[in-house]
Amino acid sequence: MMLNGKSRTILVLVCACLGTSGAQGEIEGEFEVGEGDLTSTIEFQFTNQNQYVYTLRHDGGLTGRDAFDIIESAQPDFFTPIIYSYDFGDFLFGLGIGSDSDEGFGTAPEYLDYWHYWTMEAGDDDWTNSMIGFSDRILLDGSSDGWVFNSNDAPIPAPATFLVALGAGLARRRRS
Numbered sequence: 001m002m003l004n005g006k007s008r009t010i011l012v013l014v015c016a017c018l019g020t021s022g023a024q025g026e027i028e029g030e031f032e033v034g035e036g037d038l039t040s041t042i043e044f045q046f047t048n049q050n051q052y053v054y055t056l057r058h059d060g061g062l063t064g065r066d067a068f069d070i071i072e073s074a075q076p077d078f079f080t081p082i083i084y085s086y087d088f089g090d091f092l093f094g095l096g097i098g099s100d101s102d103e104g105f106g107t108a109p110e111y112l113d114y115w116h117y118w119t120m121e122a123g124d125d126d127w128t129n130s131m132i133g134f135s136d137r138i139l140l141d142g143s144s145d146g147w148v149f150n151s152n153d154a155p156i157p158a159p160a161t162f163l164v165a166l167g168a169g170l171a172r173r174r175r176s
Contacts, residue, residue: 025049025156028098033074034058038141042067046100047150056139064117064134064145065090089133092117092147102149118146118154127154 028050036059044052071079082094092115094103104113118127122142146155
């Protein structure tokens with residue numbers, strides 16, 4: 001059977017979806033918090049690959065650290081960060097969301113047991129390992145912050161995010 005370009009694209013995208021499904025974590029919760037005209041997304045991924053995605057509404061001038069205060073205020077018994085403040089900035093030591101919890105400082109031998117901080121600006125396709133702390137990060141409209149515990153890897157695309165990308169790829173293909 002010969003596949004035309006459109007069929008081949010659909011087949012590749014479906015296979016990619018099926019092939020990456022084992023690498024994706026489960027979204028345990030999606031929440032919208034805050035108020036304002038701008039939105040930023042904050043994703044948390046625990047060692048067990050469970051993910052929580054927060055859409056934060058704001059009016060600008062908000063830091064990544066401020067976002068924690070807004071989320072914690074909206075979900076005081078569900079979202080429980082442990083943040084240590086130092087002269088150089090704040091450090092996320094531990095985080096509990098619902099029944100998921102991870103904490104650590106990056107101890108030997110692997111030095112991975114800590115919350116790794118990633119950022120992505122609106123319009124970008126790839127996560128960047130943040131070179132600044134979340135106290136200094138200014139959230140822009142459409143920006144994303146990702147937190148991954150116990151791994152040097154960027155956040156795994158959530159299944160819903162992957163399906164949106166799949167739909168966008170198909171829509172682009174139909175137009176050409």
